[in-house]
Amino acid sequence: MYIFKVKGKAKIPDYIQLRDDHFTLIAYFRADRPLTKLEKYGLEGKEEELAKIIEALPFGKVKKLDFYD
Secondary structure, eight states: OEEEEEEEOOOOOOOEEEEEOOEEEEEETTTTSOOGGEEETTTTTTTHHHHHHHHHHTTTTEEOOOOOO
């Protein structure tokens, strides 16, 4: 699974994309909202770790998530 941070412009907020190993989009959510419903993506219990990754992730860079089971 991969994570990608998209920079918003003007009134459009920053977004986070989660993509599978084939780079198909599986989730798209605002970066400034609390992380909820992550169990749908197999990431339950990883909210704190994912929040830290999102905060540190530069815009426009793809990062492989290798902490999920």
